Amino acid sequence: MIAQPDGLCDLRDERNWRTRCSVHVTVGKARVQVDAAQELRLQCIRNGITAVDLFILTHGHADHILGMDDLRRFCDQRGGEALPVYSTEEGRDRVRAVFPYALGGRPASRGYPAFDVRPMPEVLPVEGGTIRATLLPHRPIEVLGLVFEEAGRKIAYYTDCSGVPPEAARLAEEADVLVLDGLRRRPHPSHMTIDEAVETARQLRARRTFLTHMTASVDHATVDAELPPGVQLAYDGLRLSV
Numbered sequence: 692m693i694a695q696p697d698g699l700c701d702l703r704d705e706r707n708w709r710t711r712c713s714v715h716v717t718v719g720k721a722r723v724q725v726d727a728a729q730e731l732r733l734q735c736i737r738n739g740i741t742a743v744d745l746f747i748l749t750h751g752h753a754d755h756i757l758g759m760d761d762l763r764r765f766c767d768q769r770g771g772e773a774l775p776v777y778s779t780e781e782g783r784d785r786v787r788a789v790f791p792y793a794l795g796g797r798p799a800s801r802g803y804p805a806f807d808v809r810p811m812p813e814v815l816p817v818e819g820g821t822i823r824a825t826l827l828p829h830r831p832i833e834v835l836g837l838v839f840e841e842a843g844r845k846i847a848y849y850t851d852c853s854g855v856p857p858e859a860a861r862l863a864e865e866a867d868v869l870v871l872d873g874l875r876r877r878p879h880p881s882h883m884t885i886d887e888a889v890e891t892a893r894q895l896r897a898r899r900t901f902l903t904h905m906t907a908s909v910d911h912a913t914v915d916a917e918l919p920p921g922v923q924l925a926y927d928g929l930r931l932s933v
Contacts, residue, residue, distance in 0.1 A: 719819020
């Protein structure tokens with residue numbers, strides 16, 4: 692964090708150098724980018740992300756949307772065809788407000804982004820897999836929770852939420868991998884605490900759970916060592932195969 696005081700996370704540990712939340716998922720043959728942090732360009736370069744077939748915005752808050760301009764490179768790779776962008780009504784409205792120059796069917800000029808903004812359906816089929824969507828509370832709005840399914844395997848991605856409602860819990864139950872919002876130890880009105888996330892993971896019985904969206908108050912080595920078996924802190928550059 693800017694002007695970080697002493698006594699927070701140990702910056703000698705690379706896992707404590709966190710960019711904002713984005714995730715890239717390959718499901719079937721679809722290469723899916725979820726959210727675009729301000730550092731999206733660096734995230735793609737560092738992690739070798741070379742193509743995106745569709746983009747899903749969980750919600751329109753700054754730390755999830757402001758990197759979308761850098762999706763222009765993936766529009767270039769589509770021959771100037773607009774990139775499909777799926778979101779909630781709130782997210783779509785925010786895209787239109789922040790990126791009015793990117794809303795045509797093709798880029799306004801060569802090298803510009805172009806977004807085909809669409810409502811996120813409850814079930815989005817892709818070649819070789821499925822993406823299911825549900826709503827999660829993130830006061831004062833609701834955000835998309837996503838469940839990626841392929842050949843009987845399941846990854847649930849539930850970031851930026853203060854809880855997991857029954858329908859969302861049903862979709863994520865017994866996931867091979869569950870990614871959950873776990874902001875910090877202290878309560879927050881629109882995010883789960885680490886303890887709340889751990890209890891949610893226990894209820895959902897995922898095989899492996901990773902907590903994300905941690906603040907600078909969460910030292911990776913210290914907190915990770917305190918978590919129960921099957922629950923870990925995520926970190927930048929983490930790669931998983933299911």
